[in-house]
Amino acid sequence: MTLVRERRHQQALRLSLPPPTPSPDFRQRTYLPALSPATSPDSPCIENLSELEKMAVLGHGNGGTVYKVCHKKTSSVYALKILRFNHDATAVRQQAAREAEILKLVDSPYIIRCHGVLDYGMTDTDNVGDLCFVMEYMEGGSLHDLLRARQRLPEQVISGVARRVLHGLAYLHGMHIVHRDIKPSNLLINGKGEVKIADFGVSDVVAGACEACDSYKGTCAYMSPERFDPERWGSDGSDGFAGDVWSLGVVVLQCHMGRFPLIGPGQKPDWATLMCVMCFGERLEMPETASPELQSFIGRCLEKDWRKRATVAELLDHPFVDISCCCSTQELVDYVLHG
């Protein structure tokens, strides 16, 4: 079986997007602005995995593994995300196809660039298929990696990261794209001090209100009250953008506290515990160690009623992320890469 797979990887490999498999409903709700190509004009045309050499494993996610790879011909370095699926994993393939569709639409310095998608569908002899995303390599790793190394981040760094993520969200929301999985491991930092949003596996292009059935996508720890409990928080009319703002608020608070917030130290952020905090708990308490600006910013993000929550545009004007308070790109590079 390994031989068959290896041979397949040397042969039928094309730079092509997988056939989209979204539900008819997804198609109906899809808003399609002018398509920008998934590959940038300056990126080489990678048509085969054999053109890439694996250098290291960068991390593991739910559906697959991310490798640091080198393009043999140009010596350029990329991140290669391989999602594996079999006959039973229709959901994984649908998720990957959705991610490829969204990556085709986006083109922003605040969003991870995808240089191409290689589709190794299942064959009659092989029950396993791979979808491979060739992405720009972010040498600073993820915010999750940074938090693991430093526990807590200084406010200047948090504000710099938050400002950049807000720019990314402003771009996505302007394109009618809801990310739905904003969390530290999906925020990547590179050697130029850029922070980019990655991982669009549960994202969606929306035109109007989201449906209740979409509520359970994404990581539950960063999920907003209206997605946890649409009945109580009245998700009717919500376009889903406010959910991304909530998630950013949780991330910002986590960067300040050095642990997952919303629950007590040592508690696990499982569904039941979070449900109690979100739906039955009192107003969330702000840590006294945070500056008034940070407390106010978090308060505007973690407003349980999504109608009262700040929008991305409002937050971009918030004093906490004012350009004079944020760390510069050089300061961010120094902090992330050189400690």
Ligand SMILES: Nc1ncnc2c1ncn2[C@@H]1O[C@H](COP(=O)(O)OP(=O)(O)OP(=O)(O)O)[C@@H](O)[C@H]1O
């Ligand atoms: N473009 C990239 N450049 C550098 N490192 C990356 C890149 N993409 C992902 N990584 C690293 O690989 C790890 C795994 O990424 P992946 O997107 O597969 O999963 P995840 O977001 O950590 O988890 P989940 O699948 O549960 O959402 C990330 O946490 C990050 O450390």
